[in-house]
Amino acid sequence: MSVTAKRKPGKEEQQFLQGYNIHDYDLPLTSVDLVIFTIRDMSLQVLLVKRGDHPFKGEWALPGGFIDVRHDASLEATALRKLKEKTGVSAPYVEQLQGFGSKDRDPRGWSSTFVYFALISSDDVILQHGGGADDVKWFPLMHNKKLPALAFDHADILDVALLRLRSKVEYTSLPAHLLSKEFTLSELQQVYEIVLGRQLDKSSFRKRIKEGDFLAELAGRQRLGSNRPAQLYALRDGKSPAIFSRLMGN
Amino acid sequence: MSVTAKRKPGKEEQQFLQGYNIHDYDLPLTSVDLVIFTIRDMSLQVLLVKRGDHPFKGEWALPGGFIDVRHDASLEATALRKLKEKTGVSAPYVEQLQGFGSKDRDPRGWSSTFVYFALISSDDVILQHGGGADDVKWFPLMHNKKLPALAFDHADILDVALLRLRSKVEYTSLPAHLLSKEFTLSELQQVYEIVLGRQLDKSSFRKRIKEGDFLAELAGRQRLGSNRPAQLYALRDGKSPAIFSRLMGN
DNA sequence: CCAATAGTGTCTTTTAGACAGTATCGG
DNA sequence: CCGATACTGTCTAAAAGACACTATTGG
Structure with a gap:
């Protein structure tokens, strides 16, 4: 998509542009x-x-x-x-x-x-x-x-x-951009919950996210703690958000 | 929602505004x-x-x-x-x-x-x-x-x-604004099909529209033809479009 | 009665939501 | 082994999609 007006002005238009002063308006x-x-x-x-x-x-x-x-x-x-x-x-x-x-x-x-x-x-x-x-x-x-x-x-x-x-x-992957590059699914769910102001069901949340297919599993990278370690993920395609075909449930 | 900045400038700000000339920039x-x-x-x-x-x-x-x-x-x-x-x-x-x-x-x-x-x-x-x-x-x-x-x-x-x-x-009642005040459900479906460039199933379409609840049945008003007459509808709430919770299927 | 379009019903398949079960770490 | 959080599976209920059936007009 070109943002530029790709063309050269004709002679008549060149004259017009010379007489044009932005401060006249x-x-x-x-x-x-x-x-x-x-x-x-x-x-x-x-x-x-x-x-x-x-x-x-x-x-x-x-x-x-x-x-x-x-x-x-x-x-x-x-x-x-x-x-x-x-x-x-x-x-x-x-x-x-x-x-x-x-x-x-x-x-x-x-x-x-x-x-x-x-x-x-x-x-x-x-x-x-x-x-x-x-x-x-x-x-x-x-x-x-x-x-x-x-x-x-x-x-x-x-x-x-x-x-x-x-x-x-409710229907995009936007919240992922509020996290740092690497994050776990639980962290992502938390962000959704904070922005939406309500709790989400873990199982359905994960189903949606996996379907959306905008995350890349970072092979081998895990978040450790005194519990089962969590898989780390990153956004697959830098900028454009994924769009779900249905709204978030609850 | 007020679009106006409702306040009076203080003395210092009045002086500032007097010295301010839009054409200086x-x-x-x-x-x-x-x-x-x-x-x-x-x-x-x-x-x-x-x-x-x-x-x-x-x-x-x-x-x-x-x-x-x-x-x-x-x-x-x-x-x-x-x-x-x-x-x-x-x-x-x-x-x-x-x-x-x-x-x-x-x-x-x-x-x-x-x-x-x-x-x-x-x-x-x-x-x-x-x-x-x-x-x-x-x-x-x-x-x-x-x-x-x-x-x-x-x-x-x-x-x-x-x-x-x-x-x-795909998920709003917008196309209704492309029709005149009164229209039938078949006409509305046709507009959706024209804009989307694909056919829709009549039964599912009507289910969605009725759920959306943005149409008012015009009691007694019908579109006649050499076939079963069709009920006329109008938009219920003039401007703001209804939003469906799921995308149009096919 | 026929052609044509309006409108409804039913069956099948898919999906969502709730919830419980299993997994794997540190301590 | 226990507490904690990660992750998965299963069942049920609801919704979507396909498609056929009925309804009502003019001619």
């Missing part, structure tokens, strides 16, 4: 924001930054920022750059959530944002400040615990991201 | 494009416009255009405005597909677009030119028939839209 502000999820302390957590600049200075917000039209080749490049800046993680699972845009979501004017969500293993993270953030912190997403009020419409965005994550967990 | 071009699907002549079709302006003048493209920051309240408002301009349809099913953005998808510079897809009944459509379009036409999406080359990266966008539509048809 009222453009909306356009940014990229990230909802970064991980599992820590047996709960699903999201990364928030405390804004160091106006507007909403001092308030918590989703990490993100403007597109750098000189250096970013694409929206996803912007998202990955931001992710790297905050977490040090460079090869995560990222997927575009959706765009949000309206005249009053930003006091500076008409604003639109492309929101990505990322699933990363907390093992890989080295939190970093900087880039206009006074603080960076993980916040657990428990049904009882409240988050602080968020800047802009970020609370709404987070809601949508959570809905999307929870719904995709 | 290099912003990407931001537009909204539409993939409008309908069923005509027993096939899935998409609406394309022939561009009347540069760039890509004279080439076919998805309908769309820039956000009017003075009149459009939100991205969806822009999408609905464009849809109305081209088709006269004002209350369709619309959903955001995803954003596309890169430095080279538009010869005028860094460009990003929010793409929506709309499902409409061809009965409701009155095609209209204008708004920079030289022509507007429906194109059938058959696996064998080729579309003309499209402007920008619109061919890629259309591919993604088709994938999304086809995948959602």
Whole structure:
């Protein structure tokens, strides 16, 4: 799939382009924001930054920022750059959530944002400040615990991201990206249970996973303990999630 | 869910906003494009416009255009405005597909677009030119028939839209929006078959649909013909699609 | 009565869910 | 041997799929 418009402009169009000045038009502000999820302390957590600049200075917000039209080749490049800046993680699972845009979501004017969500293993993270953030912190997403009020419409965005994550967990292999490279089936089941907020039956869970066929058994590698050792697995195909033909039962 | 940032700026922030000028920054071009699907002549079709302006003048493209920051309240408002301009349809099913953005998808510079897809009944459509379009036409999406080359990266966008539509048809009530208000179960099944490109079993299909519980039987209303008359149905809840717990079988 | 499409019923096969049983480690 | 967790098997109940049968109209 080519992202580029592969063609050379004709003579007439060249003239048009020379007369074209981007600053002659009222453009909306356009940014990229990230909802970064991980599992820590047996709960699903999201990364928030405390804004160091106006507007909403001092308030918590989703990490993100403007597109750098000189250096970013694409929206996803912007998202990955931001992710790297905050977490040090460079090869995560990222997927575009959706765009949000309206005249009053930003006091500076008409604003639109492309929101990505990322699933990363907390093992890989080295939190970093900087880039206009006074603080960076993980916040657990428990049904009882409240988050602080968020800047802009970020609370709404987070809601949508959570809905999307929870719904995709029901029929895809997404949660595997919240674990480190190697993991046991029991660990994977635990992640599913944490995100879904309910217990799953071991036998059916394993049947589903094996059918999904997205895991590779790591021959010889086992997780040891004072019990029967557990087989270690890794994701077979790096990025694209497997899709089950039925939803998770219980 | 509030889309607005409900708060008043503090004194310090007011000063910041006064000194803030949107034109001081290099912003990407931001537009909204539409993939409008309908069923005509027993096939899935998409609406394309022939561009009347540069760039890509004279080439076919998805309908769309820039956000009017003075009149459009939100991205969806822009999408609905464009849809109305081209088709006269004002209350369709619309959903955001995803954003596309890169430095080279538009010869005028860094460009990003929010793409929506709309499902409409061809009965409701009155095609209209204008708004920079030289022509507007429906194109059938058959696996064998080729579309003309499209402007920008619109061919890629259309591919993604088709994938999304086809995948959602497998487990949602979306196709119902491609029919007019009243329809029979056989007509609905036909739409599913057209979009999926395969035959479905009548009995299982009807079981699924009845379970989905998104249709209201229109008491007394029937479609007549030289055969047993068929019960008419309408969508129960206007917009949000029903989601099945399993994929369509065959 | 026939052609045509609507709508239902029944049988078979597959799958899910519950739950108990066996396996294998450290100590 | 015991505690703990990994992993597998079996039974039952429910669902899906195939396919045929009945229903109701116009002509």
